[in-house]
Amino acid sequence: MLDLVIPAATSKHVGHQLREQWPTYLAYLVSFATIGNAWLNHSAITEYLDRADTIMFRLNLALLFFVTLLPFPTHMLAVYLSNQGAERIAVTIYGLNLLAISGFTSILWHYALWQRLVRKDNSEDDVRALTSKLDPSLVSYVVAIGIGLWRPRIAVTLYLVIALFMIIPFRAVLREARRRRRS
């Protein structure tokens, strides 16, 4: 996923050249965080499911398609982040891929809810918590892609913020803190 071009060892400024590659590292971090987050959400959906049907399998395949596609926009983003003209194209394509990953995760979950494939012994709170985590991310990606048409680098920062915001379990940390205060 990361495509690090290693500066020639004969150069005296190896350290400087490596630092200059920061867009590559940033793109790698955003992609890892997004896929990691998709994996966490997918695990949660699978855990809540009672059974899967034929269409669930296909939706799953579509999600997998966009997950396996991500390394290419990531690579494009890393290469183009230092160039004004191409940057906008790369950031937009990358954002659309992130939106597709986020979108198919949401579709999978809403389809499961609609077809009543979700186990009935899940607490209503947990089910609502997952919905209220998946849906706002879609809106955030659409907004970030829009901003990216005008200010590409801000969009990349927003993509990282969205992924980290979804990964860091604020809810669990808060609940834990509250539980401790009580006892």
Added chain:
Amino acid sequence: MLDLVIPAATSKHVGHQLREQWPTYLAYLVSFATIGNAWLNHSAITEYLDRADTIMFRLNLALLFFVTLLPFPTHMLAVYLSNQGAERIAVTIYGLNLLAISGFTSILWHYALWQRLVRKDNSEDDVRALTSKLDPSLVSYVVAIGIGLWRPRIAVTLYLVIALFMIIPFRAVLREARRRRRS
């Protein structure tokens, strides 16, 4: 699997150059759809099985061989699709690989039926549905490869149509529609 050549960022026509790479995207899509479809069929076969024998394991290995081989004809296809002379060779080799994947899936299933390795509590309908899905695809691939010798690009389109036709669960959608109309 996808080998996207990213145009130099100094160029002003990055967008145009990316659009010109459509054969790469098409080849990637056809390959993903074919492998996705093989995975769906393989899951269905595994689910219907009661047990596997020594020969099943070997047939499985042969199927895996052609699945792991596919990235190379895919890459060749993407590179040669814009060249008349080489296009025919690439499309034919690619089609033979798709036929081999489809063929070994069919052989696996027919071997399991023949050796009575299939569970007896499967409905006859489900068993027949899988057979009537696997076998016609073989004929379709042979026809598409034949057409490819004469019109390579039509063959690639047909490869995509075959894979999508097998992935989209027409049967399940129809059954669902019928069920809803009744209730």
Added chain:
Amino acid sequence: MLDLVIPAATSKHVGHQLREQWPTYLAYLVSFATIGNAWLNHSAITEYLDRADTIMFRLNLALLFFVTLLPFPTHMLAVYLSNQGAERIAVTIYGLNLLAISGFTSILWHYALWQRLVRKDNSEDDVRALTSKLDPSLVSYVVAIGIGLWRPRIAVTLYLVIALFMIIPFRAVLREARRRRRS
């Protein structure tokens, strides 16, 4: 694992150039057959086991090391097969890697037998069959490596023969034939 260099599409002799790459295809086939065979043997060992101990895990890791290493000698073999001087080196290194894969599979099995980690409800026949399949392959590899120092191409052919001989379930086919003749 396969590193196919795709001839430039402008060339008129694409078909001919692809045919000239036969050593690449052969090396890929030998490596796939060897890893496939290692996987079959590993599955058989795992199935016969009652439990694993600390040392089994380490032996397993050593086997995995040589399996993940194989793509590099494979690549080297494909590149050097058309060159007399380098061919001998490549064929020998490749053979040593195959021997290591085969050797650690045998060590794993003998360690399990020695430490009585094998389930007691396995038929003695099955246990003896696996031993009598794993051990002779070691001798075959040593002989093939020796021949390779003198005639490298014969050694590569032998590597393929050994792998195919172990994959094709002669025993099961014979047993089946005998069973059918009786009934």
Added chain:
Amino acid sequence: MLDLVIPAATSKHVGHQLREQWPTYLAYLVSFATIGNAWLNHSAITEYLDRADTIMFRLNLALLFFVTLLPFPTHMLAVYLSNQGAERIAVTIYGLNLLAISGFTSILWHYALWQRLVRKDNSEDDVRALTSKLDPSLVSYVVAIGIGLWRPRIAVTLYLVIALFMIIPFRAVLREARRRRRS
């Protein structure tokens, strides 16, 4: 993970050139041993767990991040090991990655102990053995990174020693020897 540059087959000194690539092989070996060791420790932690919580999943993801990152410092190390100026940078970055893998494994284990996610039927000895194996490795990595700023090649040797020291089950071998002496 390994990025072996294969010398041109036309050269007469292929054997010599391959031998000159020893830093590549060493870097590959150190990385394989470190990831193998992380896998062994991770398996042990998972086995001792009663259940996992939301934060465990995130810590696991952070560990996975540094494991999937390792091929890049490994590649950099292999390329720079023959160059004095760049060597120090590569060895330090590589060491920090190893430290992060080792560190997150320790954090995972201590978090599980702290939150009482560990099963109660584990022997106290086993639990203490894992702790006394994970924690000292952290100190060793810090020391090795420090030495690396001054003598990079000694640091690489130390990284290999640490990984091998953790993989080889001295404890189990000693216990076995003692058991045999008694009986």
